[in-house]
Amino acid sequence: MKRILVVGGGLIGIRHIEAVQAHSGCTLVGLADPDMTIQTDAKRFTSMDAVDGAVDGVIIATPTHLHAPHGIQAAARGWHMLIEKPVAGTLQDARQLEAALQTASVRSLVGHHRRYHxxxxxxxxxxxxxxxxxxxxxxxxxxxxxxxxxxxxxxxxxxxxxxxxxxxxxxxxxxxxxxxxxxxxxxxxxxxxxxxxxxxxxxxxxxxxxxxxxxxxxxxxxxxxxxxxxxxxxxxxxxxxxxxxxxxxxxxxxxxxxxxxxxxxxxxxxxxxxxxxxxxNTQTPLAAQLDHFISVMDGASPLIDVADATRTLxxxxxxxxxxxxxxxxxxxxxx
Incomplete structure (x- = not known):
């Protein structure tokens, strides 16, 4: 069972929470978001720093300009990551994130979910x-x-x-x-x-x-x-x-x-x-993407990683x- 943390409780973040909760191959660590008024039954953390339990992978669904800093923070903790698209707010941010991933030997997947249709x-x-x-x-x-x-x-x-x-x-x-x-x-x-x-x-x-x-x-x-x-x-x-x-x-x-x-x-x-x-489609693209993220955490080649998504950006x-x-x-x- 992969232990997955979701960061960001917006519309897409809530959908990721529901997908993780419904998946038989992973368990939800919780939701990290400073807005404690978000309605969810997930365990709550105000930030990634507040997470003190074990995490295998993180789904980053925060605003685009926060993707790189949150990804770099997750990489420093050794967490594999699925980042929503676009991969970052700027090319410089995307390249800094890629460098952090390489340094930490952390695997990445970017949520260009159309590839799963x-x-x-x-x-x-x-x-x-x-x-x-x-x-x-x-x-x-x-x-x-x-x-x-x-x-x-x-x-x-x-x-x-x-x-x-x-x-x-x-x-x-x-x-x-x-x-x-x-x-x-x-x-x-x-x-x-x-x-x-x-x-x-x-x-x-x-x-x-x-x-x-x-x-x-x-x-x-x-x-x-x-x-x-x-x-x-x-x-x-x-x-x-x-x-x-x-x-x-x-x-x-x-x-x-x-x-x-x-x-x-x-x-x-x-x-x-x-x-x-x-x-x-036999399952929603979001569910297929989660299946693939679990495989990527185990070493499978990502359908689109940070380096690939940076070229699209x-x-x-x-x-x-x-x-x-x-x-x-x-x-x-x-x-």
Whole structure:
């Protein structure tokens, strides 16, 4: 039985507590959070320093800017960790965390939970197996209209960019399924809510394997297209079951999340739909992630560790920089 501590009692932290309590392979040490008004039946600690019992692993679900300091603190105590995404608030913080993990010989997993969706893993395998040949292009749309109260009276009014809140997940999805991103260029759309906040834009991508891609995104436009809408993952976002990503290859094409598969030859004959049933999740991605975290604590290779997640963060932050007024349109390359 793995002894797991949850740090941070927000919405996702409470979900982690429930997942640990329901899992037969681990036991909950408690919740560390200075807010003692949080409603939970877990044992309470005001901080990690207050935990005096044995801990095998910690789930860090605190605000993003606290991920690195809390991870470094946990590493100093020899605790393996699952850190919510994004991995850290800045690249410098993420790299300091990675150094602390290496020094302490502590294993890490980062909560980019989309990688645990059965159809996502099926898509990755299909592309790796050459089901549509060599990947040539990928197009992705994420467009919703967030409700006005989401931005009122909080930090999101000026700083709630959908790049770091939302697109970071789509970037990681593309890295996981298509391959490493070598270059980006971004164009910013109009800010329609009366602030200077980034609301929409278009991103061009070049992958190391030679494929290219585009992302169109907006948080001010209602649409049926987006990962959450297509998969029904988020109860706060209406489910449409519409595809939101389209991938072409030298032998055909596939769309996601329906995993509609097309095969073809040349333009003289229309591409034909081929049978390819999409897998369904047998457990929630959060539960599958916890299964994997337990294995990682025992020495299994992580699906995404701090070093891997830092690359996703670097690309997201570079796109964010390109969308600022003094750098729009500038391309960035990654070593």
């Amino acid at each position: 059965a159809p996502v893993q099926q898509l990755k395998s299909a592309l790796s197996d050459g089901l549509i040949g060599d990947v040539v292009t990928v197009s992705l749309i994420w467009a919703v209209r967030k409700p006005d109260p989401y931005f009122q009276g909080n930090w999101r009014t000026a700083g709630g960019s959908p790049v770091m809140i939302n697109l970071v997940h789509d970037i990681d999805l593309m890295r996981f399924c298509i391959g490493e991103i070598a270059q980006t260029a971004a164009l910013r759309g109009a800010s329609l809510r009366g602030t200077d906040r980034i609301e929409s834009g278009a991103v061009a991508l070049a992958f190391e394997n030679g494929a290219t891609g585009t992302i169109s995104f907006a948080d001010n436009a209602p649409s049926p297209w987006g990962f959450e809408a297509g998969t029904g993952e988020n109860p706060n976002i209406g489910t449409t079951q519409q595809d939101m990503m389209w991938i072409t290859g030298t032998k055909g094409a596939v769309s996601f999340p329906s995993l509609t598969l097309w095969h073809g030859t040349d333009w003289g004959s229309p591409a034909q739909v081929r049978p390819f049933a999409a897998h369904t 670097a690309i997201a932050q570079q796109i964010e920089t390109q969308l600022t007024p003094n750098s729009v349109g500038k391309a960035a390359q990654y070593a």
